[in-house]
Amino acid sequence: MSSDTAEERASASRVTIAEVAGRAGVSPTTVSHVLSGKRVVSAATRDIVMDAIRALGYRPNVVARNLRTRQSQMIAVMVPDITNPFYAVLTRGLADAVDAAGYGTYVCNTDGVHERETKFFQDVMDRGVDGIVFASGETASRVTFGPADHHTPIVCIGEHLDHPLCDAVIPDDGAGSRAVGEFLASRGYKRIAMIQGPLKYGANRTNGFRAALLAAGQKVPAERMVRGGWTRRSGYEAMAILMSRRNRPDAVFCANDLMAIGAIDLAHELGLDVPGDVAIAGFDDVDAATIVTPQLTTVLNPSYEAGSTAGELLMSRMAGRYRGTGRTVVLPCPLVARGSA
Amino acid sequence: MSSDTAEERASASRVTIAEVAGRAGVSPTTVSHVLSGKRVVSAATRDIVMDAIRALGYRPNVVARNLRTRQSQMIAVMVPDITNPFYAVLTRGLADAVDAAGYGTYVCNTDGVHERETKFFQDVMDRGVDGIVFASGETASRVTFGPADHHTPIVCIGEHLDHPLCDAVIPDDGAGSRAVGEFLASRGYKRIAMIQGPLKYGANRTNGFRAALLAAGQKVPAERMVRGGWTRRSGYEAMAILMSRRNRPDAVFCANDLMAIGAIDLAHELGLDVPGDVAIAGFDDVDAATIVTPQLTTVLNPSYEAGSTAGELLMSRMAGRYRGTGRTVVLPCPLVARGSA
DNA sequence: GACTAGCGTCAAATCGATTTGCTCTCCACT
DNA sequence: AGTGGAGAGCAAATCGATTTGACGCTAGTC
Numbered sequence A, B: 001m002s003s004d005t006a007e008e009r010a011s012a013s014r015v016t017i018a019e020v021a022g023r024a025g026v027s028p029t030t031v032s033h034v035l036s037g038k039r040v041v042s043a044a045t046r047d048i049v050m051d052a053i054r055a056l057g058y059r060p061n062v063v064a065r066n067l068r069t070r071q072s073q074m075i076a077v078m079v080p081d082i083t084n085p086f087y088a089v090l091t092r093g094l095a096d097a098v099d100a101a102g103y104g105t106y107v108c109n110t111d112g113v114h115e116r117e118t119k120f121f122q123d124v125m126d127r128g129v130d131g132i133v134f135a136s137g138e139t140a141s142r143v144t145f146g147p148a149d150h151h152t153p154i155v156c157i158g159e160h161l162d163h164p165l166c167d168a169v170i171p172d173d174g175a176g177s178r179a180v181g182e183f184l185a186s187r188g189y190k191r192i193a194m195i196q197g198p199l200k201y202g203a204n205r206t207n208g209f210r211a212a213l214l215a216a217g218q219k220v221p222a223e224r225m226v227r228g229g230w231t232r233r234s235g236y237e238a239m240a241i242l243m244s245r246r247n248r249p250d251a252v253f254c255a256n257d258l259m260a261i262g263a264i265d266l267a268h269e270l271g272l273d274v275p276g277d278v279a280i281a282g283f284d285d286v287d288a289a290t291i292v293t294p295q296l297t298t299v300l301n302p303s304y305e306a307g308s309t310a311g312e313l314l315m316s317r318m319a320g321r322y323r324g325t326g327r328t329v330v331l332p333c334p335l336v337a338r339g340s341a
Numbered sequence C: 001g002a003c004t005a006g007c008g009t010c011a012a013a014t015c016g017a018t019t020t021g022c023t024c025t026c027c028a029c030t
Numbered sequence D: 001a002g003t004g005g006a007g008a009g010c011a012a013a014t015c016g017a018t019t020t021g022a023c024g025c026t027a028g029t030c
Helices: A006-010 A017-024 A028-036 A043-056 A062-069 A085-099 A114-126 A138-142 A147-151 A173-186 A203-215 A232-244 A257-269 A303-318 B002-012 B017-024 B028-036 B043-056 B062-069 B085-099 B114-126 B138-142 B147-151 B173-186 B203-215 B232-243 B257-269 B303-318
Strands: A074-079 A104-109 A131-134 A154-157 A166-171 A192-196 A225-227 A251-254 A279-281 A328-331 B074-079 B104-109 B131-134 B154-157 B166-171 B192-196 B225-227 B251-254 B279-281 B328-331
Touching: A017 A028, A017 A043, A028 A043, A062 B062, A074 A085, A074 A114, A074 A303, A085 A104, A085 A303, A085 B085, A085 B104, A104 A114, A104 B085, A104 B104, A131 A303, A154 A303, A166 A303, A173 A192, A173 A203, A173 A251, A173 A279, A192 A203, A192 A232, A192 A257, A225 A232, A232 A251, A232 A257, A251 A257, A257 A279, A303 A328, B017 B028, B017 B043, B028 B043, B074 B085, B074 B114, B074 B303, B085 B104, B085 B303, B104 B114, B131 B303, B154 B303, B166 B303, B173 B192, B173 B203, B173 B251, B173 B279, B192 B203, B192 B232, B192 B257, B225 B232, B232 B251, B232 B257, B251 B257, B257 B279, B303 B328
Parallel strands: A074 A104, A074 A131, A131 A154, A154 A166, A166 A328, A192 A225, A192 A251, A251 A279, B074 B104, B074 B131, B131 B154, B154 B166, B166 B328, B192 B225, B192 B251, B251 B279
Antiparallel strands: none
């Protein structure tokens, strides 16, 4: 906005609080107090100081402030991959929630690899972030905490973590998956299969789904449970296995939407009608769920809300409004019936 | 707060370099030199120091280091919205490129709003980031630089910026769009239309496309040029306008994939066959391009490479390997022919 | 008139590293 | 013996803020 003068250009280094104090004829202390409001400063000197700040274009050095105050006004979010729309939306929810309070967002892509998780965890602790959101898969439970780590609040998405300051935001996968099971059973499908996540992941989805089917009097034979790797490609392959069985399923629940899309790919390749020949349901309700044909019947996984409530939980601790044991917020995952089942 | 804080201070405050020095029986200077390798330390004392570091679990305070060295080992990326897969992939490319060199990634969602852009720009400058990647739409050219801002290298994606240390990574939209135009013309389409981006955006795509059609001897009447807002919904609406014209187009080039998907939505709604009744082409080649039916003929926009080469450009400046005027890297955007045209 | 009570301000310590200049030792070469 | 140089390590200054204890002042109270 203001045209930078030659004077300003000459002094290439940043303006310090001392220079402002000098120009205003007061001490650095007073300038600091004007800025922070931690002690009262007379209106007269406050004006003088503010004028000097404006004239010099002073901006406080955030790093120096962070060193002294032991805060960074920055929160870290650890996700497997920001490229995954689910985590991108979660990250945005978090960023929106904390932005107004002046917190910035530091993003780490862990790829779900334990070494990367610990490396980044170390990194963000060293950087002195004020809070951490852990959305990096269930291996998160394996990170080990150093003695100094117990002051930084943490929020885990989708799981609990053994840490005194750790809150949890849990989308209710179990209930959502149960709803899918009930829905499929009520529609009269008889040979219902499932494409699960990789071993040890997404147990709640499997369990909820299986429980609903059992309650509806259906057995779930082991050969109708196949594992995929969350990706479209792996859903395609898992579906291929399922459809090569003697007794083809008439409905398939996939533990996430990407795998469901892969499953639809294969069904179309085989010339099968969805849902006429096979019904397919997913989980997450990402954008792509309404892009496939037919549109995907799925479960809404409230990623944006998960991110933003994680932000709220963090802020309540950082501001000292809450200082208790770990809280747990459960987010409902409603069924979204569309064309594919 | 009181007792809690006292406890904190007593038990769990971080180990400092001074404590390490004390335990090792050397000065802090020596410990620092062991860690940085900036001066030689004898193997014997180095071992002693390293032992002390391990025993105490010492981790250097990054904030303090940053204050002294005036570096933050952090680079900022400004995107309109991390939720947009294009920018998510770009961000990942950047993060991967700079991660190995120890740089972290600070993400800002500007929503393309000028006030937010300047606010975040100020924020990251105050935080002392070592580099900035500007991928936040063409309003970027309006940010104003303070005197202190001229030391931080910047890379712009998709445009140039008037700043001495600013490099640019430019995906070759123009050539890509020209390829689409040639492709459509060669396929014999005669009434070719385009859904553009919002006013003042994506001029290269419009120009390249138009040039190709003119070269093929086709006129592009104004009523076959409609504007959308980059979203699926806006593509749907723009397509509706196009199809309500007396002389319906037989092919439509959309300035991005999301709008193309919206256009396909409408075509299907009208019971039209794609590409039989209308051919549709997009731009970007996001994941969703292969999820729609039919799969989208589009232009590959190398977002990952854009992010990673932005990282390279930044690092070459930060490391002092390059110190010259602004460089420009142009990335090719090849046509990807699929089913929709 | 002496005595609190605030108010406004400042000097100095602090946060935890890095970096510079200096000392001291030891050895090699003239 | 003297000089030069390299090798090792330390003390102190520095980065740029925040924060605390103290001091001078004015006003109000007994």
